[in-house]
Amino acid sequence: MLPVSDNPQNNTLTGRLRKYHSNFYYVEAEGTLFECALRGLIKKEGGDVLVGDFVELDSVNAAAGTARINRVLPRKNSISRPKLANVDRVLVVYSLREPIFDPNQMDRYLTHIELAGITPILCISKADLAENDEELARIRDLYECKLGYRVLFTSVNHLADLQPIRELAEGNITVLAGPSGSGKSSLLNALNADLQLRVGEVSEKIARGQHTTRHVELLSLFDDSPDTLIADTPGFSNLKFTYVLPIQLEAAMRDFAPYREHCAFSDCLHVDEEGCAVRENLASIAESRYQSYLDMLAEARLYKEEANSTSQKQEFGYKQLDRKGKESVRILRLKEKNRDASRRTRKQQVSLLETDEPHDEEADQDCDYRDDEDD
């Protein structure tokens, strides 16, 4: 245990950033929530502090409950929207109605989380508003049986629905992410009534939420389990894929896993290439998923054009599934092709380098119930 004393000099502590609000960082360390400022140089050096980050505090004043963040410790992962670090599980919360379920938007959230290297869990909220069971079965068939995501249907007035969330959350850092009004804060209130989070009405006129939650906050879900933290986050939409390369996006699509190895070109994007095994098997891929892919791909292509016009070398890592459901990590490098050419005509080349770190997790094609997908 590190000491906490009233002497503001020489005291350091390690804690976790729980929320950031009005230029103050709230860091939990040894059971106390410290209101912290940030050492000026961290920002100047281009550093960023995210909720979920472990940080080193100095100038600790226990009596006043204040300290300064001196250093951000290395992260195991991070997601850009919502902004969080060191995440174990992400529940994409998307409502069945109010706002209406939109598979293409849903695919955007899923793909965005996949691209951060985390396997999302789907939480279809407001299941009480389902017209019939088939509606839910169709969603489960595609996303769970075919694609292998875990799917939960929840309704805040049906507490038994929440038990799987409790189990998934236990001992983990869990993030709820999704559009405004999908019921993220309501779910947390149903899991622990003491949280008393603000919830908002879904506007009838625009059929959207009102952005009720304003800040990302890591909350303690159970009083007796300090390691179980869950993040309520502000709803967001207009997720654009102008931050990834087309080949990274392709790798995040589970639908292509049974076929991609059989395409004539290893960098096939399955649009109009010769000998494309994905296109030959389009009948086996959900139309809505392929359409989502094409929409996202158009955005990723814009990003690639932009990357091509800069002379910077860049390196990206991404995961890809093969037809047996084996996962491998690939490294992608963007490098300059022609150093002697004039700046304007300089081109960059995407080169796929060798794979390493085979992952032995088997994809579950039988649609059995699975617990741990993202460890």
Ligand SMILES: Nc1nc2c(ncn2[C@@H]2O[C@H](COP(=O)(O)OP(=O)(O)OP(=O)(O)O)[C@@H](O)[C@H]2O)c(=O)[nH]1
């Ligand atoms: N019928 C039904 N309504 C629900 C359910 N869960 C939430 N709602 C309603 O959905 C509306 C929005 O809920 P919130 O919890 O504020 O949604 P949110 O995702 O936190 O929204 P933001 O904070 O804006 O991102 C409220 O009117 C809730 O009462 C549910 O399971 N069933």
Ligand SMILES: [Mg+2]
């Ligand atoms: Mg909310």
Ligand SMILES: [Zn+2]
């Ligand atoms: Zn192809």
